[in-house]
Amino acid sequence: MATAQLVNLHRVAPEWHLSIVGILVMILDPFVSPRRKRWLGWLAFAGALAALLAVHRAYDSQGMAYDNLISTDVFSVFVHVVVILAAALSILGSIDYLEREGIQRGEYYALILFATAGMGILAGANELVTAFLGLEMSSISTYILVGFRRRSEPSNEASMKYFLLGSFATAFFLYGIAMVYGALGTTYIDKIQALLERPGGIPALAMLGLGLIFVGLGFKVLIAPFQVYGPDVYEGAPTPVTALLSSAPKVATFALMLRIFYVSFGMASDFWFWAVWISAVLTMFIGNLAALVQSNVKRMLAYSSIAHAGYILVAFAASTTLGIAAVLFYLAAYVLMKVGAFLIVTHLGQRGEARLDIRDYAGLGSREPVLAASFSLFLFSLLGLPATGGFLGKFLAFQSALDAHSAHGTAIIWLVVIAAINSVIGAYYYLRVIISMYFAQPSTDYTPSSVAPALGVAIFVAAIGTLYLGLLPAQVLEFARTAADSLPLH
Amino acid sequence: MSVVPVSYYLVLSAVLFGLGVIAFVFKRNAITVFMSIELMLNAVNLAFVAFARAHNQLDGLVFVLFVIVVAAAEAAVGLAIVIMLAQNRRSLSVERMNHLKL
Secondary structure, eight states, X not given: OHHHHHHHHHHTHHHHXXXXXXXXXXXHGGXXXXXXXXXXXXXXXXXXXXXXXXXXXXXXXXXXXXXXTEEEOHHHHXXXXXXXXXXXXXXXXXXXXXXXXXXXXXXXXXXXXXXXXXXXXXXXXXXXXXXXXXXXXXXXXXXXXXXXXXXXXXXXXXXXXXXXXXXXHHHHHHHHHHHHHHHHSOOBHHHHHHHHTSSSOOOXXXXXXXXXXXXXXXXXXXXXXXXXTHHHHHHHSOHHHHHHHHHHHHHXXXXXXXXXXXXXXXXXXXXXXXXXXXXXXXXXXXXXHHHHTOOBHHHHHHHHHHHHHHHHHHHHHTOSHHHHHHHHHHXXXXXXXXXXXXXXXXXXXXXXGOOOBGGGGTTHHHHSXXXXXXXXXXXXXXXXXXXXXXXXXXXXXXXXXXXXXXXXXXXXXXXXXXXXXXXXXXXXXXXXXXXXXXXXXXXXXXXXXXXXXXXXXXXXXXXXXXXXXHHSOHHHHHHHHHHHHXXXXX | OOOOOHHHHHHHHHHHHHHHHHHHHHOOBHXXXXXXXXXXXXXXXXXXXXXXXXXXXXXXXXXXXXXXXXXXXXXXXHHHHHHHHXXXXXXXXGGXXXXXXX
């Protein structure tokens, strides 16, 4: 009995590491003098690293935890690594940002850790109400983080919008769970699969439930037509929070979507294929076309996030094991380049996030060559140029979609064609920033400050990761394939 | 003794959920919008209870407790955000939340 409990604890090791360090940060917070609060950030960073090591323990003792509520498989491990990495980089980027904005507080780091623990639960959930709890753990924490610049009206407003729309989405997700439960009498993801495989077809109520779940999770990963609030939230949130928000929750929620759609409802892939198809097309066009007209870099990157969710949906539509592997690899590459790009915006924003316009980036190439070069690297990766992780992610996504044409016919080929057209549209707004950095006259009323060491390390890690995934992807790719194989597809 | 069929509860739940969605879209005060979300969550609770009854299981009842707890946590955070906004701006109309735009 005792050993069974211990095995359970091993299987959720990352979550309890994150939670305990988060609670520790909260307890220590009142005892730390304001000048030393940044050490709480380092403690939280250490917690994230400990959780990353704990993922290894979870990997060594795979299986179901807590009466099948949580499934610790390679898939879950892969998602954990990506999510915790994103959180760790965001914490590194936050320490000096909070100092600069005068809002250095312990609970900020604790909330990041709690949110990450929630995303970990999302990644491994084998039961829908457990998934709901994980989703809420991550969402409620991030509602607060978005409004962390309490004196700034945009931050207040972003927090309010995120809270209202996020809770609205949660209600849809829950109602979907209720419908699935009503139709099948279970909320276990693997049991749903077994029940749906019985002869007699899929109950309409379960399909309605799946539709509602798609709406609820669609809001969370910002796919069209549920993306409307996204850019506002990303723009108003403190930039390191935007870095976290645009990466980790998306990865975890896509992981949950993979589990629900591929494992539980893999039988019904013909049914949800068109929903994903339409959503992918809308998401790519809305994201890319709206990004074209942005002059605020933060907002432009927010729309680019939306566009990338569309590319991920292209691989998602494939409904094959290769599709899962492509989604996972894409998510890993996406997290590194997106966090890297937002962390550079964090530094260049300067006090009060005053310098976010594309013109403020003019002449950066000659003034801060290293920073400009790394920003160009992230933008090239987002654009999908060879030798970067973004290129390979896109390549795999499109390839997995094309491979699935025997199942889905020409529809999926058209989807890839549309995605390719969108990649070309995307080139315009990414290159615009790069041209501004290298070829425009620098503005004179501004002397750049040096990059804080912690932030520099975070940007460096993201840049190395982006190059690594582009040049030596074999290992990560193999990991993604094993992860995809570990899902019990029907 | 006649028993009210489960389907009646489900229809009521769907109506409540629909009213919540309509209120969310058309109401202009942030607190009222928030209340409409609570209405939606309670519609979900009603559906869970009704289904638990239909399947003769306890699971659905346990889910309701989880939903109530999470809704309480959400309310705590949501009202804190409302207070923060009210202090900085002195208005809770969602129409005036147009600081961030294209």
